[in-house]
Amino acid sequence: MNRQASSASSTRDLPAPPTGRARLRLRPGWVVLLAGADIVIFQAFLQMVERTSPPPLPVQVAMLVGIVGVLVGPWAYLAAMRLRGEAAAGRILRRVLLVGATLAGTGVMVAVAMAGGPSEKASENATSVAMIAILVAGLLALVGLAVLPWLFLLTRTVTRERAARVRAEERAEVATHLHDSVLQTLTLIQKRRGDPGEMARLARHAERELRGWLYGGSRAGARLAEREAGGEDDLVAALHAAAAEVEDRFGAAVELVTVGTCRLDERARAVAGAASEALTNAAKHAGVTRVSVFAEVADGRVVVVVRDRGRGFDQAAMGGSGGGRGIPDSIVGRMRRQGGEAAIRSAPGAGTEVELRMPVARA
Amino acid sequence: MTGQPHGRVRVLVVDDHSLFRSGVRVEIEPAVEVVGEAGDAAAAISCIRAREPDVVLLDVHLPGGGGRAVLDAVLATHPGMRFLALSVSDAAEDVIGVIRGGARGYVVKAISGPELCEAIQRVHAGDAYFSPRLAGFVLDAFRGDPPAPLDPELDQLTLREREVLRLIASGYTYKEAAARLHISARTVETHVSAVLRKLQLSSRRELSRWAAARNLA
Numbered sequence: 001m002n003r004q005a006s007s008a009s010s011t012r013d014l015p016a017p018p019t020g021r022a023r024l025r026l027r028p029g030w031v032v033l034l035a036g037a038d039i040v041i042f043q044a045f046l047q048m049v050e051r052t053s054p055p056p057l058p059v060q061v062a063m064l065v066g067i068v069g070v071l072v073g074p075w076a077y078l079a080a081m082r083l084r085g086e087a088a089a090g091r092i093l094r095r096v097l098l099v100g101a102t103l104a105g106t107g108v109m110v111a112v113a114m115a116g117g118p119s120e121k122a123s124e125n126a127t128s129v130a131m132i133a134i135l136v137a138g139l140l141a142l143v144g145l146a147v148l149p150w151l152f153l154l155t156r157t158v159t160r161e162r163a164a165r166v167r168a169e170e171r172a173e174v175a176t177h178l179h180d181s182v183l184q185t186l187t188l189i190q191k192r193r194g195d196p197g198e199m200a201r202l203a204r205h206a207e208r209e210l211r212g213w214l215y216g217g218s219r220a221g222a223r224l225a226e227r228e229a230g231g232e233d234d235l236v237a238a239l240h241a242a243a244a245e246v247e248d249r250f251g252a253a254v255e256l257v258t259v260g261t262c263r264l265d266e267r268a269r270a271v272a273g274a275a276s277e278a279l280t281n282a283a284k285h286a287g288v289t290r291v292s293v294f295a296e297v298a299d300g301r302v303v304v305v306v307r308d309r310g311r312g313f314d315q316a317a318m319g320g321s322g323g324g325r326g327i328p329d330s331i332v333g334r335m336r337r338q339g340g341e342a343a344i345r346s347a348p349g350a351g352t353e354v355e356l357r358m359p360v361a362r363a
Numbered sequence: 364m365t366g367q368p369h370g371r372v373r374v375l376v377v378d379d380h381s382l383f384r385s386g387v388r389v390e391i392e393p394a395v396e397v398v399g400e401a402g403d404a405a406a407a408i409s410c411i412r413a414r415e416p417d418v419v420l421l422d423v424h425l426p427g428g429g430g431r432a433v434l435d436a437v438l439a440t441h442p443g444m445r446f447l448a449l450s451v452s453d454a455a456e457d458v459i460g461v462i463r464g465g466a467r468g469y470v471v472k473a474i475s476g477p478e479l480c481e482a483i484q485r486v487h488a489g490d491a492y493f494s495p496r497l498a499g500f501v502l503d504a505f506r507g508d509p510p511a512p513l514d515p516e517l518d519q520l521t522l523r524e525r526e527v528l529r530l531i532a533s534g535y536t537y538k539e540a541a542a543r544l545h546i547s548a549r550t551v552e553t554h555v556s557a558v559l560r561k562l563q564l565s566s567r568r569e570l571s572r573w574a575a576a577r578n579l580a
Contacts, residue, residue, distance in 0.1 A: 215453035253473075257499035257532045260506065292495060292534025298506060305533040353533075 031074040038071045057115050057123070061108055061130050068138035076145030082153055089149065096144030100137040107133015181209045197251050204247050212240075235268045235302065235360075236261040239295055242276035246291070250283035253290045260297035262360045270338040271302055271358045277330040278306040278354035286310020286352060301359045309351040315344065331356075371396045372487045375416035377407040377433065378449075379426055383472070387420065390476030395483055404432040411437050411444065418487050421466060423450035423457050434464040447486045449474070455500045456576035462562050463574045468492030481536075490552045491559035498532040501562060504569040517565040520558065527554045 045063060076093075083089040111130035115123050185206035192198045236258045243254035262268055275293065282291045288310040295304045327344060331354060335342040340358030372395045376384050384400045391397070398414050401407035404427030411419055411433070419437075423430045430448060437444050448466040450457060451473075458469050467486045470479060471494055482492040493501070505520045520528070523544075530540040537555070541548040562570065 211453050255495055255534060257495045259499050259502045259532070294495070294499070294529065294533035296502065296529065296532075303529075305529075307534050309534075 031078060034074050035071060038067060042067050042071070057111060057126060057130065060127060061111070061134070064131060064134045065104070068134055068141075072138050072141045072145065076141060079146050079149035079153070083149055089152075093145055093149070096141065100141040100144070103140065104134045104137035107137070177213060181206050181213075201248060201251050204253060205244075208244055208247070234261045234264050235272060235295065235297065238264055238269070238272035239275060239293065239304070242272060242279055243293060245276070246279045246283045250280070252283040252288065254279065254283075254293060255290060256293045256295075258295045262297045262302060265361060267338045267340065267358050267360050268302065270334050270340065271304055271356055271360075274331045274334045274342060274354075274356050275304045275306055277327075277334075278356075281327070281354075282306060282308040282310065282352060286312070288351075297360065300361075301357060304356040305353060306356075307351065307353045312346045312348050312350045312352050314348050315346055372418055372483055373398045373414075373416045374418050374420060374483060375399045375401065375407075375411060375414060376420045377401045377410075377425065377430075378420070378422040379403060379424070387479070391480050391483065394477075394480040403427040404429065404436075407433045408436045412440065415441070415444075417445065418483050419444060419446045420483070421446045421448050421461070423448055423452055423461050430461050430466070431464050434461065434466065438465045445486050445489070447482055447492060449479075453496070455503070456573040458497055458500055459504065459562070459570055459573040460576075462497070462559070463570065465563070467559060468494075469497045470494045471496060485537075485552075489556075491555045493528070493531050493555055493558070495532045495534055498528040500573075501558060502528050502532065504567060504573065505561075505565075506569075514566070517561050518567050520561065521554075524554050524558050527551055528558065531555075 045067060080093055083093070108130050111126040111133070114129060115126035185202050188202050189199050192202070239256060239258065243256045246252065247254050264272070275295070279291060279293065282288070286308040288308050290308070292307045293304065294307075295302065331344070332342045335356055335358060338358060340356065342357075343355045344352070345355075346352040374391065374395045374397050376387050376397055377400070378384050378387070379402050381400075381402065384402075388397050388400075395418075398416050399410050401410045404425050407419075407421070407425070419433075421430045421433060425433065430446075434446060437446075446461075446466040447468045447470065448458075448461040449470045449472055450461075451471065452458065462469060467489075468482055468491055470482050470492065474482070474494070485492045501520075502525065505518075505525075526544060527540055530543060531537075535543065537551045538548050541551045544551070
């Protein structure tokens with residue numbers, strides 16, 4: 001009953017090894033000992049077959065099957081124990097076993113058929129056929145049930161170790177990042193608790209960094225890295241950089257929402273520059289703590305809206321320009337030079353909205 | 364609709380940070396009535412069923428299965444329950460995920476008290492509340508032409524809906540957007556509710572993909 005249980009569970013797809021089988025488990029030392037003894041017995045068997053008159057065919061077959069079985073069995077058993085719980089491995093092992101048994105069985109049957117012949121030669125041939133069949137089957141079983149599973153287990157161990165190492169590295173990277181950003185910021189905030197503006201700035205900086213790292217994925221991560229290196233590659237990255245700069249310099253929160261992006265060519269650079277200017281104006285003059293930026297790249301054009309709910313200004317009084325606010329040149333002029341346009345809507349007390357439009361290369 | 368005589372909306376706050384819960388309570392308390400707090404999915408589900416609030420403020424990331432577990436369990440027994448999702452997450456799959464799970468709006472935790480109150484009122488009135496970021500995600504998801512065999516009614520935004528979403532993404536309130544487009548605030552609400560319906564029912568690939576990333580399809 002115990003045997004039945006063991007053979008059933010060795011092929012079933014059970015991840016957890018069943019308990020109460022310690023009695024049945026073979027130790028590798030025993031297997032080696034058994035194999036050694038087996039080889040001695042096999043030698044003795046060969047000697048016996050050569051020197052004395054050979055025993056009848058069934059006895060020879062039985063002895064050979066026994067020897068091969070004892071030689072291969074323990075190794076196969078060890079491998080099977082290590083692989084139990086793996087459905088695929090169980091299927092393959094069973095198949096190998098079936099092929100081996102069929103091979104040996106066919107050989108023996110052919111041998112029996114041949115042994116029916118009259119001459120002594122026929123009986124000798126029959127013995128050879130049986131022996132070869134059983135030995136080949138044994139070899140097959142040894143390779144299929146012991147050597148290959150063992151190689152498989154070895155590679156799997158290596159793979160698992162590698163995976164564990166990668167996980168450990170990832171953990172270390174996370175820890176490093178948290179240390180560099182969050183922990184540092186928290187420490188700084190405690191030191192500067194007398195300065196709320198500075199605290200807010202630090203917190204926002206840390207939040208931005210952490211968000212970029214958490215939600216940006218690899219693309220944004222790469223972007224962040226590039227931005228830090230001073231080489232922005234697309235419009236969204238440039239806008240993020242502009243927003244970050246304004247947040248850090250003026251302490252206003254920038255809510256940036258982007259849809260799509262495009263390569264940072266001359267035109268996109270003009271848009272980013274004008275947006276940055278509009279953003280700076282809003283943060284400097286509007287007297288608000290929050291500025292909204294919306295950028296959409298679609299159908300071959302980019303639209304950026306920079307909007308605040310601040311004090312605004314009288315466009316008519318400014319002669320439609322914006323006076324000393326850098327609007328005529330840094331925003332309108334910059335956009336026009338690249339074939340785009342800028343519309344400014346503002347009224348005292350009603351906030352300011354700068355809308356930038358520019359045709360861009362399709363992504 | 365609520366059975367409350369004098370319209371103070373009854374709100375339940377679900378978030379795993381007690382500090383955040385009490386912060387929200389302080390910010391919205393005079394305007395709405397906070398009838399309870401819950402810190403994980405199981406507590407939230409039983410609390411909602413017991414107190415039947417008008418609006419549930421639901422954190423997306425929650426121990427015990429996340430906001431989704433709460434949405435699934437509660438909407439199965441109380442299909443009319445109104446959820447406003449709130450999170451610190453910037454991930455499209457989180458945002459789209461809870462909306463497709465049945466929330467009627469999404470706001471970020473940095474939202475100011477008055478704005479949060481407005482969002483709660485809107486969701487309570489049966490409308491949808493989109494934060495600028497959610498509007499951005501929706502525009503992104505509905506970008507370009509829909510794949511041919513799908514339902515054009517659900518898989519595409521109308522020009523007007525796009526305009527409204529662009530304004531919301533730019534930081535406009537519904538009222539400001541209405542003034543800008545020369546339509547009534549009610550019409551803006553209608554457009555946003557239509558977008559919410561599309562968001563929840565459309566089979567556009569982007570939406571399915573985003574939701575699947577959070578196992579919320």
